[in-house]
Amino acid sequence: MNLTEFRKLVSPKMISVNWTEAQNNVLPYVGSQLFPAKKKAGLDLSWIKGAKGLPVTLMPSAFDAKATFRDRIGVGKLETEMPFFREGFKIKEKDRQEILRIQDSNDPYAQAIISQVFDDAGNLIAGANVVPERQIMQLLFAVNGNVGIAIKANGVDYTYDYDPAVGGTRPWKSTNYFALTGQAAWDQVATADPFEDIDRAKKAIANHGGKAAYIMMNSTTFALLRKINNVKNRFLTVSGIALGYLRDSDVVNIMKDTEDLLGIIIYDNQFVDESGTTRKFVPDDYVAVIPDGALGNTWYGTTPEEADLMGSNAAEVAIVNTGVAITQILDAHPVNLNTFASEIVLPSYERMNEVALIKVK
DSSP: HHHHHHHHTOOOOHHHHHHHHHHHTTOOOHHHHHOOOEEEESEEEEEEEEEOEEEEEEEEBTTTSSSEOOTTTOOOOEEEEEEEEEEEEEHHHHHHHHHHTTOOSSSSHHHHHHHHHHHHHHHHHHHHHHHHHHHHHHHHHHHHGGEEEEEEEEEEEEESSSOOOOOTTHHHHHHHEEOGGGSSTTTTTTOOOOHHHHHHHHHHHHHHOOOOEEEEEEEHHHHHHHHHHHHHHHHHHHOOOOOOOHHHHHHHHHHHHHHHSSSEEEOEEEEEETOEEESSOOOTEEEEESSSSSEEEEEOOOHHHIIIITTSOOOOOEEETTTTEEEEEEEETTTTTEEEEEEEEEEEEETGGGOOEEOOO
């Protein structure tokens, strides 16, 4: 099998088809449902705000810079510029010699090499999907009430402030963020009152014309909720059954019925960051109170690969997931086949004031 035949088998188009088919039975990220994807041209973003293993997130990349190659083993108007991410992998000259040994594309050895390329490309796309999910969860679970996005790696710093101060006060933080301390904290099982805490958050949302529909947290925070006496006592009052331990379904039903909610979202997905550290999308000890429906949009811009290389003879390009460009370029010296994923992506947050956040301890 020569290199031309091999490239046809692992082209960006075939990578796109393989990825799409592989994702048919995979549940989407929660953030992608709350912030549906949309596409726009260029970099500038304007929006109206209402007052198999864990994938590794792509490295931020500067424009006019080579992709970072991954080792295979592994009502105010805000305007800003969307961040750029790019990363890739190589099929090197040594790999090329292995390809020369293949006479038939149906050879089991050929299938192993092709599968490896698809897996490498799939890891890049999975990493590309981590980026917007990470951004969205940074917005929903604003640590210490500071709503924004901060990703620093590879010599690039992307920091976005979604709640800029007005007269020294951050508008959203001052009305929609609640930090519990002392006897009110959820680890104080005898005195904590999550019903009162959620009611306060619901009122904040209502003051901005919204209606709370869900509360969202991870399992660690949910475990705190399950132990609180006020929650246990509410179950006893309703059922008349004395239980020393509540099932998860009991807690869910209590919160839904008492707080008039559509449900509780327990979100435990994780990712590996640029330093190789495994992190949770949803941090411990935070509860987001959100309305029903989309909260904003995930905006994809037009990458340089899509704008300048798609349809040219210099490279092959295919688009997956609305705005992730899969690009393949052949270097003549040394002979390397480079495949990389790139994206320009940033969420807008139009219903920000209809979301409240509780730091429970």
